[in-house]
Amino acid sequence: MSKAIRVAVVGAGGRMGKEVVKLVLQDPELELVAAVGLHDSGTDAGTLVALPACGITVTPDLEMALVEHKPDVMVDFTTPQSAYTNTSLAVKHGVRPVIGTTGFTPEQIEELDKQCQTRAIGGLIAPNFSIGAILMMKFAAQAAKYLPHVEIIETHGDQKLDAPSGTSIKTAEMIAANREELRQGNPKEEEIIEGARGAYYNGFRIHSVRLPGVFAQQEVIFGGYGQSLKIRHDSYERAAYMPGVKMAVEKVMGYTGMIYGFDHFID
Template identity: 75%
Template sequence: MNNPIKVAVTGAGGRMGREVVKMVLEDPELRLVAAIDHSGDGRDAGEMVGLGACGIKLTSDLELALVEGQPDVMVDFTIPQAVMGNARTAIKHKVRPVIGTTGFRPEDIEELDRLCKAQGIGGIIAPNFSIGAILMMKFAAQAAKYMPHVEIIEYHGDQKLDAPSGTAVKTAELISQNRQELRQGNPNEEETIEGSRGGYYDGFRIHSVRLPGVFAQQEVIFGGYGQTLKIRHDSYERAGYMPGVNLAVKKAMGLDGIVYGFDHFID
């Protein structure tokens, strides 16, 4: 077997980060070499996820962890305020970023793409690593060719920091590739409560629901004469994202520059 891919996990102590740590430790083709978390409390990463000691301790010093661990790939599930700095640091050390944190602007992606290419490496930014969610996006993009009247409703827990979700934005981008801008609804409609029609994107609306008890769901609703089409995806636990993250880590090794969206790897 070839040498395992060496992986650093940023945000390792978070709920998603722990799933990534567990996934890496359970795959013989991967090797955990660094676990970075703002707490940096020195816990063993393996013990943290219930797999027994692995010898990798949680640290808050990203740069030192990259220098000492020399990872091939850094998986980042942190927060929008931290992810750009983390990615710049990783790329500086020729570590390929695989990023599930959302909140990126187009200019952020362009910057990271430029930095990666200058270092001769690649990386992946994906608003969603769920195979089912990617299929939902692809089905929605296909449907938009024939049913241009559409709205998106996305549901997340009340602690999510960005709205709309990265998944909703990516879905909207894919829909817009197959649909001319079309202002929907009555041209004389008036919002009696500001924002009640949702966020405007290329002629259609995106609605963000934030409630405790909700994990992650999205519904894309198409309307036509005498009919509607609803495409919905529901996520129930974070482990459902791990097959996609695993594939992304392995795909990143052969990329040049940043790929935005996991849909590029699902035919």
């Protein structure tokens, strides 16, 4: 068996960070070498995630952790505010960044790509690590070429603030880019109760359902003559992103430059 990949987790005390710590501790092909977090300094990373103590203590100082423990990969689920600095720091120390934060500008990504090229290492910035969700979006975009009539229904927990969801808007953009121009529905259609037909996007509709008990679900429905095609993805918990994180950690070991978007790993 090949040697385990050495991983530093940044934002270890956050909701996604904790899942990543769990993943790394439980996967024999990965080794936790550092856990960075502002609020849980001094806590054992294992204890933090309700696993046995692992001997790695959460530290607030990222640079020291990178220098001291020489990770192969840094996984960062922090905030848009700190993500650029963290990423740049990792690359500077030759550590491959896997970043699950949004908010990078195109210029920042280009700059980070140059830095990765200079250091001859790989990196990934991805707003979504869910393999299933990415497949759903790819398939939806592909189907729209042949079955242009489509609507999206996305369902999330009832405390979610924004509607429609980011994933549904991203899906809608991909569909719009692939299908012929089309304004669906009866031009004389009338809403007896306002909003019934959902959010209008580029000729079609997005519907946002909000119910307790649901984590994240999305269904893209294509309607054709005498048929319908549905592509549906259900995430039941945050852990659903972990297989994607692991795949990313492995992939960044094998190329040079900064990639934006997990979908580049999926053909």
